[in-house]
Amino acid sequence: MAQPFPLMSLPEEIVQLVCRQLMKYGYLDSQALSFVCRASKALNRIATPVLYSYFNSREKMEKMASFLRSISLRPELGGYVQEIVFNRFYWFELTEDHLSIFADLATRLGIDLGGWLEEYPYEAMTQLIIAQIPNVKIMDVSTHEVCADEGIGAFTLLEQLAAQVPKRVSLSQLQQLAIGHSDIRRISVGYFGGIIELAPHIRELTISPCYGLYCDEEPKNTRVSLSNVTKLTIDGGHISKPQLESIVSLCGRLESFEFKHHTIYAGLEEISVTPRELIEILARHRHSLLSISVDLGQRERHKTDSFCFSGVCEDGDQILSLREFSRLETFKIDGTLILFPEITKPDYHTNILVNLLPRSIRHFQLIDAQYESVANMIRLMDSIADFPFLKEVTLTGNTADGRLGEDKVDFDKHELDTLYAMMERNEIMLGNDRYQAELNAY
Structure with missing residues (x-):
C-alpha cells in the first residue's frame, strides 16, 4: 500500500507553489486550501498568506461578513490580500456578533458608522x-441594489479615513482599480472618491x-486625483463633454x-459627448497616447424633436x-x-482615412462601416509610404440593425479583392473579428 507523501519534506518554496496552484485552480472555492492551512502549524504558516492573497465575495454577503470578521479579529490577515473583488450579493442578516466586532x-479606525450597517450593509x-x-x-468594486442615482451609499466612510491626520489607512500599493454598478445605474467617479483618495498610485482605472x-452625491469629493493613471477605461454610461473632460484632465x-x-x-x-469632442478632449494627451478604442454606436443623438441611438454620424460631429x-499605434472605432x-454626392472623395490617421499608426480597426x-481603405494602401508602421487592418461593413442602422452593408467584391491584394503586397495583416465580437457582446 502506498504511503502518504510528506508534503513538508519539500522545500518551503515548492510547498508555497503547490498552495498557489490550489488557489489558482480552485478559485471558485478556496476550501481545499483551507484544509491545507489546518493540516499542521508548518503548513498553516506557508498556506495562510496564499489563502488570503485573493478574495472574491462571489455574490455572497455572508462570505463578505465572514471575511471581514476574520481580518478584524486578526489584522495581519488583511495584510496578505493582493487582489480583491466585491460584486453583487444575496442578502444576509448580520448577527449581533458581527455588529459588535464591526463596531x-x-x-x-476612528470613524463613525452611524446607521451604515443597517441602511447600507x-x-x-x-x-x-x-x-x-x-x-x-x-x-x-461593484455596488448593487443601491439607489446610486441619488448618490446614496457613496463611499464616505473611506473619505473620513482619508481626511485623518496622520492617516491610519493607506492603499499605496493599489495599481489597478475597477469601480461601478452591476446594474449600469447612474454613478460617478466621485461616488468612490474615498478609495481613490487613499490610493495615490493607481495606474489603471476602469469605470463601469x-x-x-x-453626479448626485453631496457633498462632492473634490480631492480626487488621477495623476498617475496611464490607462483609462470607461465601460458604459452616458457621459457629456464637460464630464468626460473633467475626468481626462485629472490624468497626468x-x-x-x-x-x-x-x-x-x-x-x-x-x-452625450460627440466623436469630435472626444478627440479634442484627448488631445491634451496627444504625445503620450499609444492606444485609443472607442464605441459610440449606441450614443443618443438629439434631433429637433426626437432622439435616436444609431445612424451615420452628423456632419460636424465626426473625427477629422x-x-x-504623435505616438498613437492602435486606433479601434465603430463606423459612427x-x-x-457618399459616392453619389458631388463632394465625394476617398481621402478620409489618409487625412485621419497619424504616421505612427500600426493597428487600425473599423467596424460597422x-x-x-x-x-x-484602398486609397490608404496607395499612400502606404506615409504610414510606414502600419501592420494590421480590420474592416467590416454595418451589420443588420448595427450601429449605422437597420440596413446591412455589403462591400463590393471587386473592391475587396483589390484591397486584399494591396494589403498582401504591402505585408499588412487582415485583422479578425475579435473587436466586432467584443462590441457586439454589449
Whole structure:
C-alpha cells in the first residue's frame, strides 16, 4: 500500500507553489486550501498568506461578513490580500456578533458608522474591508441594489479615513482599480472618491459604467486625483463633454483610452459627448497616447424633436484628424465616429482615412462601416509610404440593425479583392473579428 507523501519534506518554496496552484485552480472555492492551512502549524504558516492573497465575495454577503470578521479579529490577515473583488450579493442578516466586532473596528479606525450597517450593509462592509488591506494591488468594486442615482451609499466612510491626520489607512500599493454598478445605474467617479483618495498610485482605472466625475452625491469629493493613471477605461454610461473632460484632465499622462457607450437611460439633460469632442478632449494627451478604442454606436443623438441611438454620424460631429497624436499605434472605432462622403454626392472623395490617421499608426480597426469605407481603405494602401508602421487592418461593413442602422452593408467584391491584394503586397495583416465580437457582446 502506498504511503502518504510528506508534503513538508519539500522545500518551503515548492510547498508555497503547490498552495498557489490550489488557489489558482480552485478559485471558485478556496476550501481545499483551507484544509491545507489546518493540516499542521508548518503548513498553516506557508498556506495562510496564499489563502488570503485573493478574495472574491462571489455574490455572497455572508462570505463578505465572514471575511471581514476574520481580518478584524486578526489584522495581519488583511495584510496578505493582493487582489480583491466585491460584486453583487444575496442578502444576509448580520448577527449581533458581527455588529459588535464591526463596531469595535470602526472605533479603532476612528470613524463613525452611524446607521451604515443597517441602511447600507454591503457598502459599509466593503469599506471596512478596504480599510484593512494595505497591500492590495488589484481591486474591483461593484455596488448593487443601491439607489446610486441619488448618490446614496457613496463611499464616505473611506473619505473620513482619508481626511485623518496622520492617516491610519493607506492603499499605496493599489495599481489597478475597477469601480461601478452591476446594474449600469447612474454613478460617478466621485461616488468612490474615498478609495481613490487613499490610493495615490493607481495606474489603471476602469469605470463601469460612468456618468461623470460627479453626479448626485453631496457633498462632492473634490480631492480626487488621477495623476498617475496611464490607462483609462470607461465601460458604459452616458457621459457629456464637460464630464468626460473633467475626468481626462485629472490624468497626468494617458497611454491607453477605451470607451464603450451603453446605458439603461434615455432623454438625460446632458448631451452625450460627440466623436469630435472626444478627440479634442484627448488631445491634451496627444504625445503620450499609444492606444485609443472607442464605441459610440449606441450614443443618443438629439434631433429637433426626437432622439435616436444609431445612424451615420452628423456632419460636424465626426473625427477629422489624429495627425497630432504623435505616438498613437492602435486606433479601434465603430463606423459612427467618422463620415465618408457618399459616392453619389458631388463632394465625394476617398481621402478620409489618409487625412485621419497619424504616421505612427500600426493597428487600425473599423467596424460597422459605410459602403464607401473600402474605397477609402484602398486609397490608404496607395499612400502606404506615409504610414510606414502600419501592420494590421480590420474592416467590416454595418451589420443588420448595427450601429449605422437597420440596413446591412455589403462591400463590393471587386473592391475587396483589390484591397486584399494591396494589403498582401504591402505585408499588412487582415485583422479578425475579435473587436466586432467584443462590441457586439454589449
